[in-house]
Amino acid sequence: MRRLLLVVAAALLWAAPAQAFTKQTGTRTMSDGTSIAYDLYEPDGAAPAGGFPGVVVLHGLGGSKDDMAPIAQIFAAHGYAALAYSARGQGTSTGNLELAGPNETSDERALESYFAGLPEVSNTQIGAWGISYGGGQIWNGLAAGIPYKAAEVVETWTDLFSALWPQDVAKSGIVLGFAKAVEARSPLIVQNEDNAVHSTNIPALKLLTRPRSSSGRLSSVTTPVYMFQGRLDYAFDITQAENGYLQTKGPKHLYVGQFGHTPSSFPGPDQAYVIAQGLAWYDHYLKGAPNGIDKTKPVTIAAASGTRRASYAGIPKTKVVGAGFRGTAMVRIGPRFRQALETFGVSLLKVQVRKVVHYPRLVVTVRAGRRVITHGAIVPKVGLQTIRLANYLQFLPKGTRLSVSFGDSSGDDVAYLGFGDSGTIS
Numbered sequence: 001m002r003r004l005l006l007v008v009a010a011a012l013l014w015a016a017p018a019q020a021f022t023k024q025t026g027t028r029t030m031s032d033g034t035s036i037a038y039d040l041y042e043p044d045g046a047a048p049a050g051g052f053p054g055v056v057v058l059h060g061l062g063g064s065k066d067d068m069a070p071i072a073q074i075f076a077a078h079g080y081a082a083l084a085y086s087a088r089g090q091g092t093s094t095g096n097l098e099l100a101g102p103n104e105t106s107d108e109r110a111l112e113s114y115f116a117g118l119p120e121v122s123n124t125q126i127g128a129w130g131i132s133y134g135g136g137q138i139w140n141g142l143a144a145g146i147p148y149k150a151a152e153v154v155e156t157w158t159d160l161f162s163a164l165w166p167q168d169v170a171k172s173g174i175v176l177g178f179a180k181a182v183e184a185r186s187p188l189i190v191q192n193e194d195n196a197v198h199s200t201n202i203p204a205l206k207l208l209t210r211p212r213s214s215s216g217r218l219s220s221v222t223t224p225v226y227m228f229q230g231r232l233d234y235a236f237d238i239t240q241a242e243n244g245y246l247q248t249k250g251p252k253h254l255y256v257g258q259f260g261h262t263p264s265s266f267p268g269p270d271q272a273y274v275i276a277q278g279l280a281w282y283d284h285y286l287k288g289a290p291n292g293i294d295k296t297k298p299v300t301i302a303a304a305s306g307t308r309r310a311s312y313a314g315i316p317k318t319k320v321v322g323a324g325f326r327g328t329a330m331v332r333i334g335p336r337f338r339q340a341l342e343t344f345g346v347s348l349l350k351v352q353v354r355k356v357v358h359y360p361r362l363v364v365t366v367r368a369g370r371r372v373i374t375h376g377a378i379v380p381k382v383g384l385q386t387i388r389l390a391n392y393l394q395f396l397p398k399g400t401r402l403s404v405s406f407g408d409s410s411g412d413d414v415a416y417l418g419f420g421d422s423g424t425i426s
Contacts, residue, residue, distance in 0.1 A: 064091025230260025
């Protein structure tokens with residue numbers, strides 16, 4: 001990811017008038033003795049009256065402040081001070097990773113306070129930019145009242161439990177992949193890894209994830225927030241951003257674009273648009289520029305390919321398309337679509353379970369050919385059950401036929417994305 005971000009940074013710095021900047025590296029000691037490593041980027045020259053507006057930049061899981069250098073440099077080159085830091089237990093920061101827990105929120109508050117207290121930085125015009133793990137930290141910080149003037153969150157969660165354990169079933173491949181990336185520096189992850197991967201002791205997982213989730217605590221947030229979420233993100237689907245969009249009370253924008261966690265990528269082909277929108281958001285809310293971004297339609301969705309985008313006054317209204325399958329076959333194939341469709345929102349699949357034999361979970365995968373359109377899982381019980389399918393934005397051309405398969409795990413070709421017994425990453 002870092003190499004791709006460097007390409008984006010170089011392209012944007014070349015395309016727009018750039019301001020020279022300097023970088024300083026340091027550490028801050030938290031109240032419990034943890035040392036947090038940071039990089040401070042500041043534009044050259046005298047600060048404007050009131051100080052430079054600033055942006056705190058937070059990295060993804062298993063990363064560090066170094067990964068965020070291209071983003072911080074973009075902000076610094078456009079007249080912002082930027083503070084990128086390595087979360088505890090990551091990079092060269094000491095301590096243990098605590099899965100965006102209360103200690104990490106305390107660290108975030110302390111770093112924002114330090115940043116705002118610098119004489120050359122504005123103590124009121126501070127924003128935050130975070131991706132994945134960093135975005136989750138920003139949401140938690142906003143819910144806890146950290147006084148950001150504006151924020152931007154990229155491909156992240158608001159409800160960690162529903163994102164990774166929908167309907168009490170682990171997305172085991174993804175959960176295991178996340179755990180293996182950081183377990184060497186996180187006793188908390190090691191302690192909970194078996195439960196997390198195998199969906200055991202669900203009450204303990206809910207207790208663990210509740211204080212690490214902002215959903216349900218955002219109604220008091222009036223900070224302007226720009227949410228960037230991927231059309232197809234197997235870790236954090238569109239619902240995670242919708243939660244934030246629907247619950248917060250301040251100015252807000254949502255962009256659903258061509259990026260996401262693996263096997264999608266960040267940046268995607270719309271990377272320049274994402275960065276430009278991010279700069280415009282801060283130019284307006286941190287610098288006071290009358291650029292009109294506050295007057296544009298707040299929800300924008302990228303097309304499946306190319307550079308086309310459509311904007312809406314709110315979350316797009318959808319039309320429910322239903323289909324029924326009778327019988328006991330494990331794979332059913334529907335008729336061809338008479339027109340092109342695009343999926344959006346949570347789809348529901350109702351299943352009549354007559355007998356449970358040896359299935360620890362019932363996994364449903366909807367495909368178009370070999371392409372996964374959506375999927376979901378439940379712990380099976382006798383009776384009529386509803387499976388909530390993941391909220392992915394997928395284009396289905398005219399003539400598409402969908403297949404619906406049932407089993408105790410995701411297919412072998414996508415096991416690392418979905419639900420499985422061992423969570424082994426293929």
